[in-house]
Amino acid sequence: MLARECIVSAPGKVILHGEHAVVHGKVALAVSLNLRTYLRIQPGAAGRVSINMPNIDTFLSWDMSSLHALLPASRAGLQNAVEPDAAVVLKLREYAGLGDGLEDTRSLAVLAFLYIYLSVFAESRELPSLTMAVWSELPTGAGLGSSAAFSVCLSAALLASRGAIACSAVEAGQTARWSDEDLELINKWAFQGEKIIHGNPSGVDNAVGTWGGALRYLSGKIKPLSSTPVLRILLTNTRVPRSTKVLVAGVRDKITKFPAIMNPVLESIDPISCECERILMAMARGPEIQHYRVLEELIDINQHHLNVMGVGHPSLDRLCQVSLAHGLHSKLTGAGGGGCGITLLTPDTDSSVVERSIQELKDCGYDCWETSIGAPGVLHHSPSSLTEDVLKILNSY
Numbered sequence: 001m002l003a004r005e006c007i008v009s010a011p012g013k014v015i016l017h018g019e020h021a022v023v024h025g026k027v028a029l030a031v032s033l034n035l036r037t038y039l040r041i042q043p044g045a046a047g048r049v050s051i052n053m054p055n056i057d058t059f060l061s062w063d064m065s066s067l068h069a070l071l072p073a074s075r076a077g078l079q080n081a082v083e084p085d086a087a088v089v090l091k092l093r094e095y096a097g098l099g100d101g102l103e104d105t106r107s108l109a110v111l112a113f114l115y116i117y118l119s120v121f122a123e124s125r126e127l128p129s130l131t132m133a134v135w136s137e138l139p140t141g142a143g144l145g146s147s148a149a150f151s152v153c154l155s156a157a158l159l160a161s162r163g164a165i166a167c168s169a170v171e172a173g174q175t176a177r178w179s180d181e182d183l184e185l186i187n188k189w190a191f192q193g194e195k196i197i198h199g200n201p202s203g204v205d206n207a208v209g210t211w212g213g214a215l216r217y218l219s220g221k222i223k224p225l226s227s228t229p230v231l232r233i234l235l236t237n238t239r240v241p242r243s244t245k246v247l248v249a250g251v252r253d254k255i256t257k258f259p260a261i262m263n264p265v266l267e268s269i270d271p272i273s274c275e276c277e278r279i280l281m282a283m284a285r286g287p288e289i290q291h292y293r294v295l296e297e298l299i300d301i302n303q304h305h306l307n308v309m310g311v312g313h314p315s316l317d318r319l320c321q322v323s324l325a326h327g328l329h330s331k332l333t334g335a336g337g338g339g340c341g342i343t344l345l346t347p348d349t350d351s352s353v354v355e356r357s358i359q360e361l362k363d364c365g366y367d368c369w370e371t372s373i374g375a376p377g378v379l380h381h382s383p384s385s386l387t388e389d390v391l392k393i394l395n396s397y
């Protein structure tokens, strides 16, 4: 049985530049979003573990004795988040009665839960009864880091329940952050969750979900970009469903098939991200309209590269065309193949142009809204710090 309930949240993210290339050791620039995933675990009915994930229409409950049989034989220790191996994942799949289709990414959330739950409690050999509920403001599987926000929440809540990171009660109406050391551990386990959901993640999405703000990410090295200008960004969800796991695997296959063509494309995306970072730093010292012109060009150049990598989609081409007709520049964000795109709004963009663009994109059947970026990373919540809507949803399970 758990000692008490634990409520956490983590933000989604927008990748400005470097998606896909970052999986292959190139730089990515990413920022957190003001849309969050909320997760609560609380003591459950004795002898049962129940998970409620309304965003993906998944509600499951297991008997504790059957879960005990799945505990890994080795106890690698909490500090060394262990990579899920294929045999373990297969065993969990069979246990949960899940098919092995690449397409059904929803089932991967169940696997991520089982894997982190069993691993985190493996050492104590005592599995607690619990009930988990997750609710997200993020569209699922649309390029805004919903899988990472979910994995970060899962990791934080389970580590806190295990007593592996601080879990003191939060004052009414307040939220609390964890120490850097605790955040490192949350991020390590969230990365394992992402491995189950993405196959071969770079780690950039879970880093943003954990630390929040703006950051530069390169091969596991995270550099916070503390002085970035306030950028106005339009987010468009084409509502075309896609799976990051499938898209990342597709890019890997293309690189294997055409290394001499694809490696230079990756090499060329790297300086796009670096140039963007340089401009953002210059803008933080004093933004000029010329900086925005460069950012717009970088967006166009990167979008072409992403198309060459095979992660474009006609719905994203349409987003680029519609926004460009109003003088605005867009690119896909996240894994592409549908999902979301970003459009840069500049100080010389008239508000009527923004309104017309939003309307035209909505007329295409897309969701479109101006977003705000730079939200805090993973948070520990008191129940009264949640909005009534979120609390109502979490309380209904």
Ligand SMILES: Nc1ncnc2c1ncn2[C@@H]1O[C@H](COP(=O)(O)OP(=O)(O)OP(=O)(O)O)[C@@H](O)[C@H]1O
Pocket: 037, 053, 054, 055, 056, 104, 105, 106, 107, 108, 109, 110, 134, 135, 136, 139, 140, 141, 142, 143, 144, 145, 146, 147, 148, 150, 197, 198, 205, 242, 243, 244, 245, 333, 334, 335, 336
């Ligand atoms: N709120 C949620 N509840 C349960 N599972 C979730 C939730 N949000 C995301 N997931 C899991 O993440 C999967 C979607 O992850 P995927 O990586 O394909 O998209 P994304 O993270 O939204 O986009 P990107 O990786 O491009 O930023 C879902 O199918 C599900 O397994």
Ligand SMILES: C[C@@](O)(CCO)CC(=O)[O-]
Pocket: 015, 018, 019, 020, 021, 022, 023, 143, 145, 198, 200, 201, 202, 203, 204, 205, 244, 248, 333, 334, 335
């Ligand atoms: C496509 C990708 O680069 C970003 C997905 O948000 C995958 C990853 O970095 O893990």
Ligand SMILES: [Mg+2]
Pocket: 145, 146, 147, 148, 198, 205, 244
């Ligand atoms: Mg994802």
